[in-house]
Amino acid sequence: MPASRTPAGSVTIQDVAREAGVSRAAVSKVIRNAYGVSPAMRERVTAAIEQLGYRPSVSARGMRGATFTLGIEIPDLANPFFPRLLTGATTALSGSPYQLIIAPADPAHSEGHRAIQALVDRKVDGVIAVSPLVEPAWLETLAATVPVVMLGRHDRSTGYDTVVNDDEAGTGQVMRHLIELGHRDIAHLTYEEEKTVPGSVVPQAIRLETYRKVMKEAGLASHIQVVRTPMSEAAVHRAALQLLSGLERPTAIFACHDETALGVQRAVADAGLTSADVSVAGYDDIEIARHPGVSLTTVNQDGERMGRLAVELLLDRIKGRTEPRHEIVRPDLVVRGSTRPPRPRGSSTRLRALGEG
Amino acid sequence: MPASRTPAGSVTIQDVAREAGVSRAAVSKVIRNAYGVSPAMRERVTAAIEQLGYRPSVSARGMRGATFTLGIEIPDLANPFFPRLLTGATTALSGSPYQLIIAPADPAHSEGHRAIQALVDRKVDGVIAVSPLVEPAWLETLAATVPVVMLGRHDRSTGYDTVVNDDEAGTGQVMRHLIELGHRDIAHLTYEEEKTVPGSVVPQAIRLETYRKVMKEAGLASHIQVVRTPMSEAAVHRAALQLLSGLERPTAIFACHDETALGVQRAVADAGLTSADVSVAGYDDIEIARHPGVSLTTVNQDGERMGRLAVELLLDRIKGRTEPRHEIVRPDLVVRGSTRPPRPRGSSTRLRALGEG
DNA sequence: AACCGTCGAGAAAACGCTATCTGGACGCGG
DNA sequence: CCGCGTCCAGATAGCGTTTTCTCGACGGTT
DSSP states (O other): OOSOOOOSSOOOHHHHHHHHTSOHHHHHHHHTTOSOOOHHHHHHHHHHHHHHTOOOOHHHHHHHSOOOEEEEEESOTTSTHHHHHHHHHHHHHTTSSOEEEEEEOOTTSGGGHHHHHHHHHTTOSEEEEOOTTSOHHHHHHHHHHSOEEEESOOOOOSSSEEEEEOHHHHHHHHHHHHHHHTOOOEEEEEOOHHHHOGGGOSHHHHHHHHHHHHHHHTTOGGGOEEEEOOSSHHHHHHHHHHHHHSTTOOSEEEESSHHHHHHHHHHHHHTTOOTTTSEEEOSBOOGGGGSTTTOOBEEEOOHHHHHHHHHHHHHHHHHTOOSOOEEEEOOEEEOOTTOOOOOOTTOOOTTOOOOOO | OOSOOOOSSOOOHHHHHHHHTSOHHHHHHHHTTOSOOOHHHHHHHHHHHHHHTOOOOHHHHHHHSOOOEEEEEESOTTSTHHHHHHHHHHHHHTTSSOEEEEEEOOTTSGGGHHHHHHHHHTTOSEEEEOOTTSOHHHHHHHHHHSOEEEESOOOOOSSSEEEEEOHHHHHHHHHHHHHHHTOOOEEEEEOOHHHHOGGGOSHHHHHHHHHHHHHHHTTOGGGOEEEEOOSSHHHHHHHHHHHHHSTTOOSEEEESSHHHHHHHHHHHHHTTOOTTTSEEEOSBOOGGGGSTTTOOBEEEOOHHHHHHHHHHHHHHHHTTOOSOOEEEEOOEEEOOTTOOOOOOTTOOOTTOOOOOO
């Protein structure tokens, strides 16, 4: 029975109306739970829908009213933190009439513009986006067109809502932890300049700033060491390796997030060092961080909660709220085995082989 | 300038037509690269589109023709293998007029039905799905409605294409590797029965079958030990811990995929054992497997390639191909530190503490 | 010079739904 | 008994595209 393609979703609202012996408008009202339908009619229509296996065409709906679709734009599915946002969002939507669709930002095309546009083109009822770098002006225009919630963007437009982690608090916790352990030579590994400068709305920029601030406050200004590298695991690994083999080898490295920290850990091992030689800390608390072989000290920023909050704010806005809301999620330091007190001077084991297991 | 919401994407094909001084039909032809437009007109229309910032409404398109949208249904974004499929699919689509949208399968609702339906409701031009458990009959109906490519489904319907990994070959490689190392007590950790039985179309079912087959062929039938557990990390951890503390403690555990293997590794550590006591192998070769602290022996099944192939097959089908195609991706064993020869009898270190670093 | 085929362009009819408006029935108070 | 408000249901006009059909103009061939 292959080949011939039936006119997809061929049963229309008209068919249902005929079957139930009512008008199209009546059916429409029933499926939207709109005002003005008698219980009797509702019942007959529901039965007809059931019987015919009718499914409303979202395209047709989109031409007049709501599509009951929420769109979320995600920059990098490979970073396990983002799927956690999705988990949160999906569960928040479970049982609601809304469906979530995800548009992955094509890394080849700059910063999610295209993906967000794709969502708007599809007439989603609301947009959640995680591209903190898009220009404010464009974002305002977008927000004037469709309800928007931005994740991880530290500004406070009146046009859209935001859900952010308190990156300053989180970074403060990590840094204080490292300093209390006795570290002085603490390096920070982060993205290229272009991605961390713009007006401090990006989480990484805040973490960098806070790193600098805490170092200064602790009298370690002269120990500040910032390494910048592209996002790819290979690039991070290379940069970390270089840092570790340099003259100014730090005793601790604070990576801008866990994905990066994993690359740093690999470099530490490849340099013949262990966590006793170089402490490593990250940010996000991705699932793998608790693995005994990884055991990464990090900051939990509860991605599920952020995803859930984003959906709630968005649904609220769709329902009509216009005053902006800005949710801040509190981060929590999670101390694990990857951070240790620095070795006392002179007992370096620079050439020790990595012993696994 | 908040509040007032402009009629989203308010510039229509009509506006463009007026601006360019042509008919709507002409504009439509230009944006679809259809036959019958003079270079002069094409130019004028293109300019008008540019000038007005016109974007076609996908909803409206969906009512008549193509939406240039491909839908992919993914069961579990938290498992890093699936994002790799998406990476492959996204790159394969880069530069094409098609946009990918992802529908996450809500774990609360059975097996992706709902997510796939959501895609079809949105009039996608084609569907890629990763829910091997949906019933064949339903799938045939679906495939008669819209082009479909199934990922990881080991059957050969004529209605849809498939892209699978050669799970039998991959499992064979792992098992032979373990046996060659000298292991005899090799356990297999997999899903609950319901998910591995149905007609062997599911990868996990094939891996289980092959595990049994290889064990028998190696004369180890009496050593077969299959542990079943729900998917969650916690459940896997619990099951593995129980297996490790039982009387029949295996010297090697082959987990049905890497995510599971990670949970097993955690259990091994929590039981005070190391990879010298119990070897662990997985399947997928997710990125973290190469981390020095994880160092998981596994089978690479090249998710990027599978994603890419799926998109190519789908585009082909959309272009008109009707004969089914079934692509098989060859797996590769990747040996790392998590598999070692079994300890000689009597030198068990059951109670040794886990030394990290 | 008449004719035919080709090609570029436009007119107009769907596509399936929602929103708005109108109409009719019914019940209640004056 | 009339009028008025209330509530339920249907008629109807789009929504922004694509598609099919028609029309006219233009060359080239008899």
